Amino acid sequence: MTTPQHSAVRARTAAPAGGTAAIEFVGVNKNYLSHGETVPAVKRTDLAIAQGEFFSLLGPSGCGKTTTMRMIAGFEEPTAGKVYLDGQDVTGVSANKRDVNMVFQSYALFPHLNTHQNVAFGLERKKVSRSEIARRVGEILEIVSLTGMEKRSPKEMSGGQQQRVALARALVNRPRALLLDEPLGALDLKLRQQMQIELKRIQREVGITFVYVTHDQGEALTMSDRIAVMNAGVIEQLGSPREIYERPASRFVAGFIGTSNIVDGHVDRVEGGLALLSYTTQDRVVVPVARPVRQGDKLEVSIRPEKIDLHRGVPPVQSTGGSVLSGTVTEVVYHGTSTNYTVATAAGADFTVFDQNASNADDLADRGDRVYLTWAPQHSYLIGD
Amino acid sequence: MSRVKRQIAPYLLVLPGGIWLLIFFAVPMVAMLSLSLQEGDIVSGYRFTGHWQTYTEAISAYQTQIYRSLIYGGIATVALIVLAFPVAYWIAFYGGRRKPTYLFLVLLPFFVSFVLRTISWRQILTDEGPLLHPLREAGLIGQSFHILGTPFAVIAGLVYNFLPFMVLPIYVALERIDPRVVEAARDLYANPATTFRRVIFPLALPGVFAGVLMTFVPASSDFVNSEVLGSSETTMIGQVIQAQFLDNSDYPTASALSFVLMFVLLIGVFTYARILGTEDVMKVAAR
Numbered sequence: 001m002t003t004p005q006h007s008a009v010r011a012r013t014a015a016p017a018g019g020t021a022a023i024e025f026v027g028v029n030k031n032y033l034s035h036g037e038t039v040p041a042v043k044r045t046d047l048a049i050a051q052g053e054f055f056s057l058l059g060p061s062g063c064g065k066t067t068t069m070r071m072i073a074g075f076e077e078p079t080a081g082k083v084y085l086d087g088q089d090v091t092g093v094s095a096n097k098r099d100v101n102m103v104f105q106s107y108a109l110f111p112h113l114n115t116h117q118n119v120a121f122g123l124e125r126k127k128v129s130r131s132e133i134a135r136r137v138g139e140i141l142e143i144v145s146l147t148g149m150e151k152r153s154p155k156e157m158s159g160g161q162q163q164r165v166a167l168a169r170a171l172v173n174r175p176r177a178l179l180l181d182e183p184l185g186a187l188d189l190k191l192r193q194q195m196q197i198e199l200k201r202i203q204r205e206v207g208i209t210f211v212y213v214t215h216d217q218g219e220a221l222t223m224s225d226r227i228a229v230m231n232a233g234v235i236e237q238l239g240s241p242r243e244i245y246e247r248p249a250s251r252f253v254a255g256f257i258g259t260s261n262i263v264d265g266h267v268d269r270v271e272g273g274l275a276l277l278s279y280t281t282q283d284r285v286v287v288p289v290a291r292p293v294r295q296g297d298k299l300e301v302s303i304r305p306e307k308i309d310l311h312r313g314v315p316p317v318q319s320t321g322g323s324v325l326s327g328t329v330t331e332v333v334y335h336g337t338s339t340n341y342t343v344a345t346a347a348g349a350d351f352t353v354f355d356q357n358a359s360n361a362d363d364l365a366d367r368g369d370r371v372y373l374t375w376a377p378q379h380s381y382l383i384g385d
Numbered sequence: 386m387s388r389v390k391r392q393i394a395p396y397l398l399v400l401p402g403g404i405w406l407l408i409f410f411a412v413p414m415v416a417m418l419s420l421s422l423q424e425g426d427i428v429s430g431y432r433f434t435g436h437w438q439t440y441t442e443a444i445s446a447y448q449t450q451i452y453r454s455l456i457y458g459g460i461a462t463v464a465l466i467v468l469a470f471p472v473a474y475w476i477a478f479y480g481g482r483r484k485p486t487y488l489f490l491v492l493l494p495f496f497v498s499f500v501l502r503t504i505s506w507r508q509i510l511t512d513e514g515p516l517l518h519p520l521r522e523a524g525l526i527g528q529s530f531h532i533l534g535t536p537f538a539v540i541a542g543l544v545y546n547f548l549p550f551m552v553l554p555i556y557v558a559l560e561r562i563d564p565r566v567v568e569a570a571r572d573l574y575a576n577p578a579t580t581f582r583r584v585i586f587p588l589a590l591p592g593v594f595a596g597v598l599m600t601f602v603p604a605s606s607d608f609v610n611s612e613v614l615g616s617s618e619t620t621m622i623g624q625v626i627q628a629q630f631l632d633n634s635d636y637p638t639a640s641a642l643s644f645v646l647m648f649v650l651l652i653g654v655f656t657y658a659r660i661l662g663t664e665d666v667m668k669v670a671a672r
Contacts, residue, residue: 074571096576097578104565106563108565108566121583
């Protein structure tokens with residue numbers, strides 16, 4: 001099992017804090033049988049989540065993030081590989097014997113039980129004494145701000161309150177890890193943002209490892225210590241929100257996290273750690289390269305829309321040796337705090353540019369205007385570098 | 386004008402069914418009530434005399450059959466819950482895409498006449514039938530062992546005939562349970578048995594409640610199963626009413642017994658509904 005390849009993978013994905021990982025996947029994959037055909041839901045995955053970490057599994061629907069979480073909970077068993085909780089092999093151990101608890105997307109509260117009974121359910125199963133149950137339920141309801149709601153039944157509560165009951169019901173057991181399956185998906189925007197802050201506060205207070213499944217990249221970026229971006233059953237990138245946003249490892253990650261302009265081009269020349277991709281005599285993209293590249297290599301470069309400057313009319317003087325692309329504005333959309341421009345560029349790709357509406361009250365350009373896009377070399381990122 | 390129309394429209398919806406009930410339920414009820422208080426005979430005719438003693442006489446003459454009917458109905462209902470729950474559970478949770486097929490199979494016997502089905506049970510349970518004959522030949526049962534004519538045969542017939550009425554409401558209740566709620570119970574350390582006892586069964590109780598209402602009343606007043614599968618020792622009140630009406634033409638006694646039966650069942654159902662028909666039951670069951 002401990003092949004050299006595996007230990008290399010483990011070294012790369014190991015938790016930053018060291019010590020025993022709260023949750024660890026070793027060579028896990030999961031196939032489903034559908035109409036007699038084997039469909040891979042999660043391909044060979046190694047993963048280590050540290051104690052007390054806020055860890056997000058992020059990806060579009062069907063990427064395998066929910067299956068991954070359900071394998072931690074014990075609702076699904078891996079087709080191959082091992083799952084460890086606190087260093088103990090729990091592969092094949094049924095869900096009721098695993099010391100992790102889950103907050104379900106639809107809350108899945110017991111409709112026939114009131115708040116107190118819902119929250120006490122797990123402790124009663126663990127044969128905790130009545131007085132201890134009363135104390136701990138009271139304590140956790142205070143943390144989630146539901147004191148006084150003990151006798152309410154789920155259908156007498158709002159979505160946000162039900163959400164808190166679901167959270168309390170899981171947290172009260174003091175699990176090794178809390179699994180949250182898109183817990184805020186059913187809430188409206190305002191409540192969702194409020195709950196994001198709340199969740200982060202609760203996580204700090206109780207110090208339990210949170211594994212958070214979401215398809216909302218904004219949610220993952222604001223809340224997580226680390227994010228695993230999944231696509232088609234594979235973890236495409238694992239890192240801090242900043243790493244994932246600033247240094248996307250693949251075209252998929254660059255496109256999925258925030259908005260990215262991705263441009264292809266062939267290397268004209270390499271000079272002092274910078275590769276130059278030329279499109280016309282004046283249109284060029286400059287990108288720092290860490291890996292060895294040679295003239296003629298095809299590269300994919302990602303540029304974030306807020307890093308780009310937009311100039312109308314005359315080509316700007318390039319003293320910094322940065323990137324310049326000319327183009328035509330095809331769309332201008334006012335967003336309040338910023339204005340978004342879509343520009344058809346000489347590089348062939350449509351670019352999105354965000355311009356903060358800080359001091360300039362007027363738009364920089366109108367639809368149909370000839371414009372030049374410029375940005376500093378360090379704002380180009382070679383995908384997968 | 387249109388506002389008036391809008392106000393009376395809902396009542397118009399009730400009208401066809403209301404008239405139907407009035408003609409075919411309320412009118413016969415009143416006629417029967419009147420009949421139960423009449424005296425006379427089929428030859429010289431019946432006259433209304435307000436002779437309420439028919440009730441007391443009928444009750445004292447047939448109280449054995451009344452009790453027996455309630456007991457058979459009660460035993461059949463309990464047996465129905467025990468038999469129907471696993472069937473409904475299996476279809477609801479393991480039926481997959483074939484659920485409609487399985488439900489259709491449960492309902493399939495309905496496509497054959499009630500009386501015919503019961504008569505075919507007679508063929509199965511008879512001493513020389515496919516069940517007892519081989520057992521007797523093998524020496525596993527004695528010469529004097531019978532099923533036909535025993536309370537067991539009657540109750541078995543009732544259970545068989547009313548099974549779909551218990552399966553369907555329990556199925557509907559189970560089907561409505563969110564599978565995530567069941568997973569939540571597992572996640573909160575409940576083993577399969579506890580999950581069933583604390584979550585699945587309490588949530589299925591409204592279905593059981595509906596099933597009991599739909600089976601206990603017709604089973605207790607049934608007049609076919611005992612007639613076909615039973616003996617004079619298993620006579621149920623439905624049979625008595627039928628015989629009084631059709632064979633003896635004693636309309637007052639038949640009507641009086643019908644009202645007694647209806648009254649007893651109504652009291653039973655209301656008491657049951659008061660005790661069990663509330664959400665509190667689910668909470669109690671969950672403890």
